[in-house]
């Protein structure tokens with residue numbers, strides 16, 4: 001799949017079929033995250049991989065919009081290190097770029113994923129900090145739920161020329 005095809009056909013996949021994601025696939029997904037651009041090239045991200053069924057269920061208990069984790073094979077929580085990037089805005093942007101890279105990698109591999117937000121929702125970041133024993137300097141920014149596809153979705157056409165402004169608004 002070439003880059004534009006991947007970008008234009010990626011969709012959020014929230015239904016999963018049984019089947020494991022291999023260690024090699026997992027490392028490829030995380031490698032895609034690590035290759036994202038970041039402010040000052042600080043690469044302030046960390047990746048917490050969760051495959052334990054009970055832990056996946058616990059996340060779904062406090063995250064109303066992450067019920068798909070019940071059937072997901074893996075969840076990767078992307079965390080930002082405040083010591084490496086003290087500007088919170090940059091930290092969130094850097095981790096978000098990593099998440100999008102990972103979503104595209106998952107899609108390119110024929111697997112399904114969805115981005116579930118954490119930051120800046122206080123009860124979600126607090127819940128995740130407790131569950132994963134995150135140090136005070138680490139912010140859980142977002143997570144992706146990954147599995148073998150249990151649904152297919154058509155590409156969405158979102159190109160809107162009215163959003164383009166030349167030279168001024």
Ligand SMILES: Cc1cc2nc3c(=O)[nH]c(=O)nc-3n(C[C@H](O)[C@H](O)[C@H](O)COP(=O)(O)O)c2cc1C
Nearest residue numbers: 010011012013014065066114115116117118142156
């Ligand atoms: C910051 C952010 C947070 C999101 N949080 C959730 C979430 O908690 N649960 C969920 O099912 N989808 C979540 N999504 C996925 C969006 O709902 C989805 O990307 C959007 O509806 C467009 O659909 P598509 O991904 O299929 O193109 C989130 C997406 C972003 C960028």
